[in-house]
Amino acid sequence: MTGKLAVIYFSPTHTSRTTALAVAEGLAELGMEAQDVDLTMAPAREGFALELGEGDVAVVGYPVYAGRVPRVLAEALAGLAGEGAVAVPVAVYGNRDFDDALVEMADILAEAGFAVPAAGAFVGEHSFTRLVGTDRPDAADVEAAVAFGAAVAAKLAAGDLSAAEPRGNRPYTDYQADLPFMPVTTDACTDCGVCAHVCPMGAIDPADVRRVDECCISCCACVKACPEAAKTFEGTPVDGVAHMLQENCVARREPETFL
Numbered sequence: 001m002t003g004k005l006a007v008i009y010f011s012p013t014h015t016s017r018t019t020a021l022a023v024a025e026g027l028a029e030l031g032m033e034a035q036d037v038d039l040t041m042a043p044a045r046e047g048f049a050l051e052l053g054e055g056d057v058a059v060v061g062y063p064v065y066a067g068r069v070p071r072v073l074a075e076a077l078a079g080l081a082g083e084g085a086v087a088v089p090v091a092v093y094g095n096r097d098f099d100d101a102l103v104e105m106a107d108i109l110a111e112a113g114f115a116v117p118a119a120g121a122f123v124g125e126h127s128f129t130r131l132v133g134t135d136r137p138d139a140a141d142v143e144a145a146v147a148f149g150a151a152v153a154a155k156l157a158a159g160d161l162s163a164a165e166p167r168g169n170r171p172y173t174d175y176q177a178d179l180p181f182m183p184v185t186t187d188a189c190t191d192c193g194v195c196a197h198v199c200p201m202g203a204i205d206p207a208d209v210r211r212v213d214e215c216c217i218s219c220c221a222c223v224k225a226c227p228e229a230a231k232t233f234e235g236t237p238v239d240g241v242a243h244m245l246q247e248n249c250v251a252r253r254e255p256e257t258f259l
């Protein structure tokens with residue numbers, strides 16, 4: 001194929017990015033020119049517009065939030081037009097389940113004018129706790145993602161654009177991930193500002209990093225990036241969910257692909 005390969009992702013703690021890039025690596029055998037489209041930070045999402053066309057391929061990587069596509073990403077994707085291009089949803093979830101996040105993204109992309117002949121769900125370390133999906137995607141996950149990309153390339157090279165039928169339900173489960181749970185800042189904070197710098201919502205005041213706006217989506221980018229472990233959700237409802245996950249969701253789950 002001669003078109004563009006757009007690797008589009010929203011990835012506050014980087015697992016979706018790693019996985020989407022691995023899928024794109026598998027697709028590289030199509031010999032397309034790759035373009036990195038990082039929608040993680042607010043300025044990149046605001047006014048986002050990208051029009052693709054026949055012969056182009058988009059890999060769309062994103063975390064599963066409460067069994068759904070993160071709302072901020074769904075909103076940004078209103079600026080994406082397919083015009084007959086191919087899109088491949090790549091959902092990354094924290095070893096609990098991806099529920100309806102793949103069918104929802106397949107629907108968003110089909111609605112935007114894409115053919116969706118393949119979709120995959122992969123595992124990443126859970127945003128809320130390092131003890132669930134620890135250090136994933138690991139080497140085996142990356143290998144599976146590259147192999148998935150290669151399988152998609154083979155399907156496209158054969159001219160087969162038949163729609164994938166990912167696991168999931170319609171209507172989708174209710175979206176319950178936009179309650180404002182903000183992280184707290186402990187005395188270990190040195191005001192280095194890394195948390196404000198990595199926040200995808202611009203929710204942390206760079207002039208006073210203890211001030212976190214209610215537009216926080218609990219993505220945990222700040223928690224995972226803080227060099228002093230001074231940003232935490234301990235004592236908030238997010239911490240309760242983390243404990244539930246540590247009790248019930250540690251058995252290793254494997255990638256699931258649909259094509």
Ligand SMILES: Cc1cc2nc3c(=O)[nH]c(=O)nc-3n(C[C@H](O)[C@H](O)[C@H](O)COP(=O)(O)O)c2cc1C
Pocket residue numbers: 010011012013014015016017062063064065066067068092093094095096097098123124125126127128177217218219220
């Ligand atoms: C608000 C929120 C809700 C989440 N909901 C789920 C979920 O329903 N199922 C699951 O397995 N993981 C869930 N996760 C975990 C993320 O999907 C997972 O950690 C993913 O790897 C994060 O992607 P990123 O590194 O690209 O940010 C959730 C994470 C957040 C922040």
